[in-house]
Amino acid sequence: MSQKLTRGDVTKVALLARLKLSDEELDTFTSQLSQVLQYVDVLNEVDTENIEPMAHAIEVSNVFREDEVQPSLSREAALQNAPLTDGSHYLVPQILENATPES
Amino acid sequence: MDYQIIVGLEVHVQLQTKTKLFCGCVNLFNPDNPNVQTCPVCTAMPGSLPVMNREAFSLAMKTAVAINCGIASFTKWDRKQYYYPDLPKAYQISQFDLPFSENGFLDIEVDGEQRKIGIIRAHLEEDAGKNMHDESGKGGDSKVDLNRCGTPLVEIVSEPDMRSAAEAKEYLEELKLLLTYIDVSDCNMQEGSLRCDANVNLHVTNDDGEKIATPIVEVKNLNSFRGVELAIEYEADRQWDIYQETGLKIGDVAKETRGWDATRGKTFGQRGKEDAADYRYFPDPDLVPVTVTEEEKQAVRDSLGELPAARRSRFIEEYSLSKYDASVIVSQGNSFTLYYESVAKSCGDGKQAANWLTQEVLREMNERKISIEDFPITSDGLATSLINRVRDKKISIKSAKEIFARLMEDFGESNESYGDNKAFDQRVEQLIEEMGLALVSDTGELEGVVDAVLAKEQNQKAIEDFKGGKQAAVGALMGQVMKQIKGADAQTVRKMIIEKIQNM
Ligand SMILES: [Zn+2]
Numbered sequence: 229m230s231q232k233l234t235r236g237d238v239t240k241v242a243l244l245a246r247l248k249l250s251d252e253e254l255d256t257f258t259s260q261l262s263q264v265l266q267y268v269d270v271l272n273e274v275d276t277e278n279i280e281p282m283a284h285a286i287e288v289s290n291v292f293r294e295d296e297v298q299p300s301l302s303r304e305a306a307l308q309n310a311p312l313t314d315g316s317h318y319l320v321p322q323i324l325e326n327a328t329p330e331s
Numbered sequence: 332m333d334y335q336i337i338v339g340l341e342v343h344v345q346l347q348t349k350t351k352l353f354c355g356c357v358n359l360f361n362p363d364n365p366n367v368q369t370c371p372v373c374t375a376m377p378g379s380l381p382v383m384n385r386e387a388f389s390l391a392m393k394t395a396v397a398i399n400c401g402i403a404s405f406t407k408w409d410r411k412q413y414y415y416p417d418l419p420k421a422y423q424i425s426q427f428d429l430p431f432s433e434n435g436f437l438d439i440e441v442d443g444e445q446r447k448i449g450i451i452r453a454h455l456e457e458d459a460g461k462n463m464h465d466e467s468g469k470g471g472d473s474k475v476d477l478n479r480c481g482t483p484l485v486e487i488v489s490e491p492d493m494r495s496a497a498e499a500k501e502y503l504e505e506l507k508l509l510l511t512y513i514d515v516s517d518c519n520m521q522e523g524s525l526r527c528d529a530n531v532n533l534h535v536t537n538d539d540g541e542k543i544a545t546p547i548v549e550v551k552n553l554n555s556f557r558g559v560e561l562a563i564e565y566e567a568d569r570q571w572d573i574y575q576e577t578g579l580k581i582g583d584v585a586k587e588t589r590g591w592d593a594t595r596g597k598t599f600g601q602r603g604k605e606d607a608a609d610y611r612y613f614p615d616p617d618l619v620p621v622t623v624t625e626e627e628k629q630a631v632r633d634s635l636g637e638l639p640a641a642r643r644s645r646f647i648e649e650y651s652l653s654k655y656d657a658s659v660i661v662s663q664g665n666s667f668t669l670y671y672e673s674v675a676k677s678c679g680d681g682k683q684a685a686n687w688l689t690q691e692v693l694r695e696m697n698e699r700k701i702s703i704e705d706f707p708i709t710s711d712g713l714a715t716s717l718i719n720r721v722r723d724k725k726i727s728i729k730s731a732k733e734i735f736a737r738l739m740e741d742f743g744e745s746n747e748s749y750g751d752n753k754a755f756d757q758r759v760e761q762l763i764e765e766m767g768l769a770l771v772s773d774t775g776e777l778e779g780v781v782d783a784v785l786a787k788e789q790n791q792k793a794i795e796d797f798k799g800g801k802q803a804a805v806g807a808l809m810g811q812v813m814k815q816i817k818g819a820d821a822q823t824v825r826k827m828i829i830e831k832i833q834n835m
Contacts, residue, residue: 298355
C-alpha cells in the first residue's frame with residue numbers, strides 16, 4: 229500500500245460501514261487513516277519471497293467443540309440492549325431490500 | 332438466430348447439527364418463538380469467541396465426498412463484510428480462498444440422457460438471521476429474529492453446466508436426495524434448509540454463426556423446485572427479448588440480481604445490497620485453520636454407505652427392476668428403500684414388491700400424508716401375509732389389494748399400526764374369510780356352481796351366443812359364478828365354463 233489514501237476511499241469505506249461523516253470528519257479521517265497505513269507500510273520492506281502466507285498468527289489448528297446444546301440467553305436478556313424492540317423482535321428502520329416488482 | 336440456456340446453481344444447505352456452527356445455541360427452525368436461540372456469540376457481543384462445531388465440520392466433509400469433491404488438507408475461515416440488520420457482527424464467517432472442498436460433480440439424467448454437472452466448490456459458513464419487513468407500505472420498522480443466525484450452512488456452487496430449466500430442477504432434486512440419504516440435512520425447502528440461487532444467461536448463435544453470451548443474471552432465493560424451473564424459463568424468455576431489442580453482451584452491463592415473485596410468475600429487479608460486492612474478505616483471527624489427514628478423509632468416505640445412484644443400479648441388477656421403478660423407489664428416500672428391500676427379501680420377488688410399493692403403498696402414503704416410518708403395515712407383514720398368499724394362490728392379486736385397502740381403512744379409523752406380525756396375519760385371515768376371498772382350489776365346489784349357472788333358463792341365450800362365436804357372451808356367465816364364489820380365480824372359471832359349453 230504505497231498508494232496514497234484518498235478522500236474518496238474514506239467516503240466509500242464510511243458508506244460500507246453505514247457511517248455518515250461530515251466534511252471536516254472526512255478530512256480528519258483521511259489524514260489519520262493515511263498515517264495508520266503509512267505506519268503499516270513499513271512491513272512492505274520485508275522480503276517475503278518464497279515465504280508461505282500465514283493463515284493465522286498462532287500455530288494452532290483444529291480447535292473444535294462438541295455438538296452439545298448449551299443454554300441460550302432469555303429473550304428479555306437478548307433484547308435488553310437494543311434501542312428498539314416490540315418485546316419479541318429487534319426493530320430496525322425499514323430495510324429497502326426489494327424494488328417493487330415490475331408489472 | 333437461436334439460443335441455448337446456460338444455468339449454474341448456488342445451493343445453500345443447512346446442516347442438521349444439534350447446535351449452531353460457532354456456539355452452543357440449539358439449531359432449530361423456530362419462527363414462532365423469535366429470539367430465544369441466541370447467545371453472546373451469535374449476537375456478536377464484544378469479547379465473545381466463536382468455536383467450531385466438530386459435527387458441523389464432519390457433516391460438511393460427508394457432503395463433499397457425496398458430491399465427488401476433494402477434501403482440502405488445509406482449510407480456513409474468512410470474514411465476509413457486509414452491513415445488514417440480520418447479521419449482528421456486520422460480517423459473515425465464511426470461506427474465501429481455501430474452501431474445505433473443491434472440484435466435484437453430480438450425475439443427473441433428464442429425458443433418458445445422462446449429464447455430468449460440475450461442482451466448483453463447497454464451503455462451510457454461518458447463516459444469517461431473518462428480517463421481516465413491514466408489508467403495509469407505510470414504511471414501518473423491520474423486525475429482526477436472530478434464531479437462525481449462526482446455523483451451519485454448506486454452500487455448493489455448480490459450474491454453469493445446466494442447459495435447461497428441467498436440468499436445473501433435476502440437479503437440485505438429485506442433490507436433495509443425496510444429502511437426505513447421507514443425513515447431513517433435511518433439505519426442507521419450506522423451512523429454508525435448502526435454498527437456491529440461479530445464475531442464468533444465454534448463448535446466442537447469430538444468423539452469421541457468431542456466438543454471443545448475454546449478461547448473467549442471478550435470481551435469488553428460489554424456495555421450491557417448481558420455482559427454480561419457472562424462474563429459469565421466465566428469465567430465459569426475458570433475456571431473449573432484451574437481447575433481440577438491445578444486443579447487449581456479457582460485460583456490457585454489471586451482473587444483475589433479481590428476485591422471483593412466485594405469485595406473479597415473474598422475476599424482478601432488486602436493488603444491490605451495496606454498490607457492487609465489496610466484501611473485503613480477510614482471514615478470521617478468531618478461528619484457527621482446520622487440517623484433515625488422509626486417514627480422516629478415508630474414514631469419511633467409508634462412512635457414507637450406498638448413495639442413491641449406486642442403489643438404483645443395484646436394484647436394477649439384483650431385483651430385476653426397470654430403471655423407472657428403481658428410480659421411483661430410490662427417490663422416496665433411504666427409509667423407503669430399506670422397507671422395499673425388506674419386502675423384496677421376505678417375499679423373494681423384487682418385481683412384485685416393487686409393484687406393491689410404487690402403487691398401493693405410495694398411493695396410501697400420499698393420500699394419508701404419512702411417511703414410510705409411520706406406515707401401519709410392516710414390510711414383513713406385507714410380504715408374508717399378502718404378497719406370499721398371492722404367490723401361493725391362496726388369494727388373487729385383486730383380492731389382496733382389496734384386503735390391503737380394508738386394512739388401510741381400519742388404520743384410518745383407529746390410527747393403530749399393525750406392529751405384531753402374527754396378529755396382523757390373523758387379521759388378514761379373518762378378512763379373507765369375512766369377504767369370501769379365499770381362492771377356491773376345490774374344483775368340485777366350483778364345478779357345482781358353474782353347472783348350476785349353466786343350467787339356468789335365463790342363461791341359455793348366452794350359451795347359444797357363445798356357441799355361435801360370440802366370445803363376449805362368456806363374461807356374463809363368469810360374473811354370475813364369481814358372484815357366488817368371490818375367491819374364484821377368473822382364469823380357472825373362464826376355462827371351466829368354456830370347456831363345459833364345448834362339451835354340451
Ligand atoms: Zn449462540
